[in-house]
Amino acid sequence: MEFDAVLLPPRRARMAAQGLWRDRTINDYLDACVAACPDRPALSALQVESGAMRRFSYRELAQMADRIAVGLARLGVGPGDVVACQLPNWWQFTLVYLACSRIGAVMNPLMHIFRERELSFMLRHGEAKVMIAPKTFRGFDFEAMLAALQPSLPDLKHLVVVGGSGANSFDALLSGPEWEKEADAQDILTRSRPGADDVTQLIYTSGTTGEPKGVMHSANTLLSNIVPYAERLRLGADDTILMASPMAHQTGFMYGLMMPIVLKASAVLQDVWEPKKAVALIQAERVTFTMASTPFLTDLARTVAESGQGVPTLRTFLCAGAPIPGPLVEQARSALGAKVVSAWGMTENGAVTLTQLDDGDERSVNTDGCPLPGVEIKVVDVDGRALPPGDSGRLLLRACSNFGGYLKRPQLNGTDADDWFDTGDLARIDERGYVRITGRSKDVIIRGGENIPVVEIESLLYKHPAIAMAAIVAYPDERLGERACAVVVPKPGQSIDLPAIVEFLKSQKVALQYIPEKLVVREAMPATPSGKIQKFRLREMLQQDAGSAAN
The missing domain is CATH 3.40.50.12780 (ANL, N-terminal domain)
Structure with missing residues (x-):
C-alpha cells in the first residue's frame, strides 16, 4: 500500500524543533518496559461472557508480539501492508498492533459491530491483506460473513479467526507456534522496524456525515498526544488503566492500548x-x-x-x-x-x-x-x-x-x-x-436569520425525565428557510409529545424561537459505532417525509 500522508512532511522540522515529535515508536516504549520492568503486569483481558482472564507481564507481552509478528510475516505481511482487525477488547487486539509495529505493517482497527456494507468499503479502500476477526462474538458468526465477502476483495489474502480451531485459526497461524525461535526470526523482527513518521494506523472516521474516511496516523502524531495527555492527568507507572470503550475506536486504541505501554503501567480490558x-x-x-x-x-x-x-x-x-x-x-x-x-x-x-x-x-x-x-x-x-x-x-x-x-x-x-x-x-x-x-x-439551523444553539437545546432535552436520547435537526420552511425538529427516543415506559417539550423548554427559560416546532419520536437513533447520532440520516428521513407529504 502506498500511503499519501501528505500532512506529515511539511511540519516535521517544526515539530521536531519544538520537541513535540520525539521520534519514538511503540517498539521503543515496549523494549524499554522489558528492560526496566519485565515482570510487571502489562495486560489483563477479561472476556465477560466466559469469565476467562488472560494476563501478560511485559516480558510475555513482548515475546508474544514477536511471535505474532513472525507469523504475520509468514503470511506475506511486510512494511506498509494493512492488517485489518475486527476484534472486541481481547488480548489479541493489543498483540496484533504490537506485532504489526515490529515488522512495519499498518493496523486497521474495525469496530466489531460493522457488517457487510461497512466492511466491504473499508477493506477494499484500505487494501487489507489480512483480516483478523472473531469466529463468533455475542451470537454473530463473523467467520461466515467474512468468508462470503472475501471473494469480492482481491487484496484480502488471509482471513484469520480468533476462537476457531481450523487451519485459519489465530492460534494455528500466529500465537501457537514458537515462530520467534526460528532461525530467521531475528532478521524478520529487526530489518523492517518502522520509523516514527511511517504510517502505523489506518482508522476510519465514524461517518456522521456520509462515507467514512481513512485517517492515517504515524507514531509521532499518536505519541505526541498521548504523552501530554498522561502528564495532564498525572498518570504514571503505578497506575492501572481500565479500558471498556472499544479498542477499535481512537479512545481505546490510544489510551487503552498505547498509553499504558508508554507509561510502563498496567492495562485492564473489558470486552462487554x-x-x-x-x-x-x-x-x-x-x-x-x-x-x-x-x-x-x-x-x-x-x-x-x-x-x-x-x-x-x-x-x-x-x-x-x-x-x-x-x-x-x-x-x-x-x-x-x-x-x-x-x-x-x-x-x-x-x-x-x-x-x-x-x-x-x-x-x-x-x-x-x-x-x-x-x-x-x-x-x-x-x-x-x-x-x-x-x-x-x-x-x-x-x-x-x-x-x-x-x-x-x-x-x-x-x-x-x-x-x-x-x-x-x-x-x-x-x-x-x-x-x-x-x-x-x-x-447549524438558521431560522429566519437566527442561529439556533443546537447543542444547548439538546442538552436541555436530555434533562427531561421522559427522554433517553435527543437530537435537533433542520427541516425546510418556505417562509423562514429552516425550522427545528426534535427527534427523541423516550425512556422505557415513558411517552412524550410536542406540547410537553414546549412547556419543558419554556420552564428552562429558552427563547421561543429556539424551541423545536416539530417532533419525531423513534424507538432508536441511527448512530455510528462510537454512539454518535448520525444526523445526516435524520435529515434524510425528514426530507423523505416532506416529499411523501407533498405527493
Missing part, C-alpha cells in the same frame, strides 16, 4: 460493558483511571450507589463524546469518589482539550477543557476572521497530533497552508481559553 463486572474489575485490579463516554459514567455511578460496592482506588474518570450533565458529575463524585474530567477530541487528533485535575467540577459541566500542550485552537467566523471570547463560530486547531491525511482523499484533508485544521465543529472559547463545543457546522 456490564457495570457490575466493571466494579468488580476495578476492585480486583485496583484500577486508578478510566476513560469512556457519558453512559458508562452514568452506569458505573448508579451501580456503585445501588450496590454499596465502592471503588476507592479509582481516582479519575475522563468523560468525552457529549456534554456531561451537572447532576451526573455530582452523582459520580458522591458515588465513585473520583474526579470527573471533561474532554473533547477527534479521530484525526486524539484528545484535543481536557479540563485540569485542579479545576472545579463546574468546568467539567460547562466546558470541554483547554488545549493540551502542542495544540492551538481558535474560533473564526464564516470569512475566517478570529472571533472574541464567548462568540460561537467554526473551530480550527493546529496540533502536533494532527493526522497525516485521509487515505486516497487528500482533497478532504481540511488543513490550510498554515496547518490549521477545520474540525467541522462549532464552538466558543472563554476568556480563560476553555472551549465549549456548540454543534457541528453542518448542524
Whole structure:
C-alpha cells in the first residue's frame, strides 16, 4: 500500500524543533518496559461472557508480539501492508498492533459491530491483506460473513479467526507456534522496524456525515498526544488503566492500548460493558483511571450507589463524546469518589482539550477543557476572521497530533497552508481559553436569520425525565428557510409529545424561537459505532417525509 500522508512532511522540522515529535515508536516504549520492568503486569483481558482472564507481564507481552509478528510475516505481511482487525477488547487486539509495529505493517482497527456494507468499503479502500476477526462474538458468526465477502476483495489474502480451531485459526497461524525461535526470526523482527513518521494506523472516521474516511496516523502524531495527555492527568507507572470503550475506536486504541505501554503501567480490558463486572474489575485490579463516554459514567455511578460496592482506588474518570450533565458529575463524585474530567477530541487528533485535575467540577459541566500542550485552537467566523471570547463560530486547531491525511482523499484533508485544521465543529472559547463545543457546522439551523444553539437545546432535552436520547435537526420552511425538529427516543415506559417539550423548554427559560416546532419520536437513533447520532440520516428521513407529504 502506498500511503499519501501528505500532512506529515511539511511540519516535521517544526515539530521536531519544538520537541513535540520525539521520534519514538511503540517498539521503543515496549523494549524499554522489558528492560526496566519485565515482570510487571502489562495486560489483563477479561472476556465477560466466559469469565476467562488472560494476563501478560511485559516480558510475555513482548515475546508474544514477536511471535505474532513472525507469523504475520509468514503470511506475506511486510512494511506498509494493512492488517485489518475486527476484534472486541481481547488480548489479541493489543498483540496484533504490537506485532504489526515490529515488522512495519499498518493496523486497521474495525469496530466489531460493522457488517457487510461497512466492511466491504473499508477493506477494499484500505487494501487489507489480512483480516483478523472473531469466529463468533455475542451470537454473530463473523467467520461466515467474512468468508462470503472475501471473494469480492482481491487484496484480502488471509482471513484469520480468533476462537476457531481450523487451519485459519489465530492460534494455528500466529500465537501457537514458537515462530520467534526460528532461525530467521531475528532478521524478520529487526530489518523492517518502522520509523516514527511511517504510517502505523489506518482508522476510519465514524461517518456522521456520509462515507467514512481513512485517517492515517504515524507514531509521532499518536505519541505526541498521548504523552501530554498522561502528564495532564498525572498518570504514571503505578497506575492501572481500565479500558471498556472499544479498542477499535481512537479512545481505546490510544489510551487503552498505547498509553499504558508508554507509561510502563498496567492495562485492564473489558470486552462487554456490564457495570457490575466493571466494579468488580476495578476492585480486583485496583484500577486508578478510566476513560469512556457519558453512559458508562452514568452506569458505573448508579451501580456503585445501588450496590454499596465502592471503588476507592479509582481516582479519575475522563468523560468525552457529549456534554456531561451537572447532576451526573455530582452523582459520580458522591458515588465513585473520583474526579470527573471533561474532554473533547477527534479521530484525526486524539484528545484535543481536557479540563485540569485542579479545576472545579463546574468546568467539567460547562466546558470541554483547554488545549493540551502542542495544540492551538481558535474560533473564526464564516470569512475566517478570529472571533472574541464567548462568540460561537467554526473551530480550527493546529496540533502536533494532527493526522497525516485521509487515505486516497487528500482533497478532504481540511488543513490550510498554515496547518490549521477545520474540525467541522462549532464552538466558543472563554476568556480563560476553555472551549465549549456548540454543534457541528453542518448542524447549524438558521431560522429566519437566527442561529439556533443546537447543542444547548439538546442538552436541555436530555434533562427531561421522559427522554433517553435527543437530537435537533433542520427541516425546510418556505417562509423562514429552516425550522427545528426534535427527534427523541423516550425512556422505557415513558411517552412524550410536542406540547410537553414546549412547556419543558419554556420552564428552562429558552427563547421561543429556539424551541423545536416539530417532533419525531423513534424507538432508536441511527448512530455510528462510537454512539454518535448520525444526523445526516435524520435529515434524510425528514426530507423523505416532506416529499411523501407533498405527493
